[in-house]
Amino acid sequence: DQQVKQNSPSLSVQEGRISILNCDYTNSMFDYFLWYKKYPAEGPTFLISISSIKDKNEDGRFTVFLNKSAKHLSLHIVPSQPGDSAVYFCAASAIRGGADGLTFGKGTHLIIQP
Amino acid sequence: DTGVSQDPRHKITKRGQNVTFRCDPISEHNRLYWYRQTLGQGPEFLTYFQNEAQLEKSRLLSDRFSAERPKGSFSTLEIQRTEQGDSAMYLCASSLLRNSGNTIYFGEGSWLTVV
Numbered sequence: 026d027q028q029v030k031q032n033s034p035s036l037s038v039q040e041g042r043i044s045i046l047n048c049d050y051t052n053s054m055f056d057y058f059l060w061y062k063k064y065p066a067e068g069p070t071f072l073i074s075i076s077s078i079k080d081k082n083e084d085g086r087f088t089v090f091l092n093k094s095a096k097h098l099s100l101h102i103v104p105s106q107p108g109d110s111a112v113y114f115c116a117a118s119a120i121r122g123g124a125d126g127l128t129f130g131k132g133t134h135l136i137i138q139p
Numbered sequence: 140d141t142g143v144s145q146d147p148r149h150k151i152t153k154r155g156q157n158v159t160f161r162c163d164p165i166s167e168h169n170r171l172y173w174y175r176q177t178l179g180q181g182p183e184f185l186t187y188f189q190n191e192a193q194l195e196k197s198r199l200l201s202d203r204f205s206a207e208r209p210k211g212s213f214s215t216l217e218i219q220r221t222e223q224g225d226s227a228m229y230l231c232a233s234s235l236l237r238n239s240g241n242t243i244y245f246g247e248g249s250w251l252t253v254v
Contacts, residue, residue: 057241068143068248071244120240120241126172
């Protein structure tokens with residue numbers, strides 16, 4: 026039973042346009058959500074997070090939106106740059122429930138085309 | 140470099156041998172995690188420590204796996220009698236738990252290939 030789902034294994038976007046990566050979750054106990062970026066043969070790098078008390082968090086070119094009623098979050102990257110090509114993982118945790126480990130999706134491979 | 144560091148970065152071992160990975164977390168972080176990642180999958184939680192106490196272990200962590208964090212600083216993950224199915228990237232991560240959230244920072248990973 027996958028609690029965090031990233032239904033698009035890959036996404037191709039033109040340089041300069043907006044990249045939108047989506048993530049759905051099933052566990053209503055999740056209250057903290059994170060996005061990580063991963064290059065091959067490296068560990069995941071933290072990008073941005075959002076608490077369930079918010080519906081939006083922005084950091085430079087990255088914005089995360091959370092829709093609790095739909096159990097859906099998305100990461101927007103604008104404008105997309107060649108260095109953004111990587112695998113992006115959505116992760117969730119249930120801080121108030123005491124389960125502090127992160128549950129990850131399977132990732133979306135973002136390809137930025139020139 | 141004050142990030143999470145892992146050693147070795149790559150390890151090739153014969154089936155049946157024991158291997159040990161070391162992790163040095165970010166110095167002020169009190170939580171340390173071990174994850175495993177295989178191709179096409181997201182990282183899977185194995186275990187975590189708060190200071191020196193091991194608080195949670197995943198069912199993925201079989202009896203052949205043992206993790207320690209003896210002084211609440213660095214940690215080791217040992218795999219005994221390795222099997223080909225143990226081939227994966229082993230990721231260490233650390234965090235400083237706050238009421239506002241728990242952002243976990245990962246190391247570069249240790250690649251294990253069992254032949």
